Each structure stands twice: as C-alpha cells, then as structure tokens.
Amino acid sequence: MEYCEGGTLASAVRAGLVHExxxxxxxxxxxxxxxxxxxxxxxxxxxxxxxxxxxLLHCDLKPANVLLKTSPDSSLGLVAKLADFGLVKMITNDRMYIRNKSVSGTITHLAPERFETGSRLTPAVDIYAFGMLMFEAYTRHRPFANLHPAGILQAVARGSRPEFPPGTPPPYQALAEACWAQQSEQRPTASIMVQQLQDMLARTNCPSVFAKRHYV
Structure with missing residues (x-):
C-alpha cells in the first residue's frame, strides 16, 4: 500500500484540518x-x-480508516483515500446483497441491519457509516460517545441518531441524516452522495447557503 504521510482523517480532524x-x-x-x-x-x-x-462492501468506514496523502493537484493539498479492507465483503449474486453472519466492525458506525444475524447487507451499510463520518468530521465528536455498546445497539434499533449543533448547513445535515435512515432502501447511493457533495462544494461561495465558516 502506498505511503500516506498525512496520517488518518481521525488524527487530522483532531489536529484542526477543517476546524479553527x-x-x-x-x-x-x-x-x-x-x-x-x-x-x-x-x-x-x-x-x-x-x-x-x-x-464490494467496505463494512468498517470511519475516520480512522481514511488516510490522507499530499497531492499538488488538490486545492487542499491532500487527497483522502479509503483504507483497511480487513472486513470487506463481496456480493457474489445478482440480488446485490449478502446475508449477515456476525456483528463485526466499529459499533458506533454500524447500520441497524448489521446488528441482525441473517439480515440482508447491501452497499447501504457503508452509506450509513458515511453519515456517521460526516457527523464526526463536522463536530469532532464520536457518535454515541456517552453510551456503552449495549446502549448504542438499543439506541440505533429505535432510530436514535446523533444531533448536529444549531447552525449546521441544512444541505449538509440533510445528507448525513439521509445516509443514516433506519431503512436501508431509503439511504442514497454513493453516486448520489457524490453529486450532492459536489453541489455543496460548488455553493460554498454562495453566502446565502454556506458561510465560509460555521461555528460548532
């Protein structure tokens, strides 16, 4: 694997990559x-x-599994790369899902269906985790930080989710909340996420939608 000198997204967020x-x-x-x-x-x-x-399903998306590499082609000077495919699963049938055999991964980022043995796992499990990553990267707070594992399982099962602070850009919050929808079929695809993030990035120059900075 190539060397990513920027470290993990988790470390970079704590160090102030996107916060001041x-x-x-x-x-x-x-x-x-x-x-x-x-x-x-x-x-x-x-x-x-x-x-x-x-x-493929990554099955363990979180800030610690995103690596940063310097890049002169990026406006940020860094490019983010998805890493740690130790829990990856492959869909080998035409139905685009696999049966869940065990609970594995980072509990704070697991979709509701990941807690159910025998449930159908689809790419939506990664979409849910992406929504949690959006929350964590924006707030610098770990989802469900005040709960023990059993409490997290119960909270997720009843539809509880982390709360964004007041003033969070509405399009940003709406996408994250769509990603962690209780029903997997209600979550956007990765392609839709790309489109919406591109649109948000293009609109960061529009003060009526995105201030240059948002306070958390």
Missing amino acids: TEHINGRNCVSVTMWKLLTVLLDVARSLEHVHRLS
Whole structure:
C-alpha cells in the first residue's frame, strides 16, 4: 500500500484540518471551514462509489480508516483515500446483497441491519457509516460517545441518531441524516452522495447557503 504521510482523517480532524479556534467576545469559538471538509468527504464518497461498483462492501468506514496523502493537484493539498479492507465483503449474486453472519466492525458506525444475524447487507451499510463520518468530521465528536455498546445497539434499533449543533448547513445535515435512515432502501447511493457533495462544494461561495465558516 502506498505511503500516506498525512496520517488518518481521525488524527487530522483532531489536529484542526477543517476546524479553527477564534477568540470572539471573550470566548473561544470553533469554526468549520466547509470547503475543506467537503473536499475530503467528496474523496471518500468517490472511493465508496468505486468500491460499490466492484460489488464490494467496505463494512468498517470511519475516520480512522481514511488516510490522507499530499497531492499538488488538490486545492487542499491532500487527497483522502479509503483504507483497511480487513472486513470487506463481496456480493457474489445478482440480488446485490449478502446475508449477515456476525456483528463485526466499529459499533458506533454500524447500520441497524448489521446488528441482525441473517439480515440482508447491501452497499447501504457503508452509506450509513458515511453519515456517521460526516457527523464526526463536522463536530469532532464520536457518535454515541456517552453510551456503552449495549446502549448504542438499543439506541440505533429505535432510530436514535446523533444531533448536529444549531447552525449546521441544512444541505449538509440533510445528507448525513439521509445516509443514516433506519431503512436501508431509503439511504442514497454513493453516486448520489457524490453529486450532492459536489453541489455543496460548488455553493460554498454562495453566502446565502454556506458561510465560509460555521461555528460548532
């Protein structure tokens, strides 16, 4: 595997890749630079799109499994690459799903159907995890951080999800929430995610839709 000197997305987000701290009216305020965040997420969504075209499910998408490599061709100077295919699954039939045999992966990013033995697993399991990645990258908070594993399972089963802070750009929040829909067939495809992220990135220059920074 090629060397990715930028480390993981998890480490980069903690280090302030897309966040800045400003002192405003005597308070430290953390802001998100949206074009940077959207640029990274678009790379990840394109990677997922490619993986799904190969009839593969990644099954462990999270910030720690996204690596960053320097690139002079990127406006950010970095390109995000999907890594760690240790739990990958291949769809080998024409029905575009496989049967779930066991619970594996990172519990905070597992779709509801991942907790059910015998359930149908489709590319939508990765879409759900992408929605959680969107939340984590924007807020710098791990989903369900205050719950133990059994509590997470119960929360996900009843449809509970993390809450974005007030002021989150509506298109961004709407896409994340669509990704983690309870029913897998209601989640967008990777191709739709790519289209919507491209649209959001193009609109970051439109102040009425996206401020340059959003405070979290």
